[in-house]
Amino acid sequence: MAEFYDRYLVPLNFAPYAEVVANRAKALRPHRFLVETAAGTGVVTEALLRTLPSNVTITTTDLNQQMIERGKAR
Numbered sequence: 001m002a003e004f005y006d007r008y009l010v011p012l013n014f015a016p017y018a019e020v021v022a023n024r025a026k027a028l029r030p031h032r033f034l035v036e037t038a039a040g041t042g043v044v045t046e047a048l049l050r051t052l053p054s055n056v057t058i059t060t061t062d063l064n065q066q067m068i069e070r071g072k073a074r
Contacts, residue, residue: 006040032057034057036060039067039068043074
């Protein structure tokens, strides 16, 4: 399921909005820490890493362990 999600649904549904979400998070000016829930395979996490300052620690969560593992592989 995670591979299918990452291959087909992420590019279609989630990738176009990842930068929007990351820019909105940046506008909040986090200083040290950000928690992302329901991270899936990490498309928003990647955008956050590109957008936020390097001193901000990002912790991601998801209920599905396969999604987390797929995200780690990305």
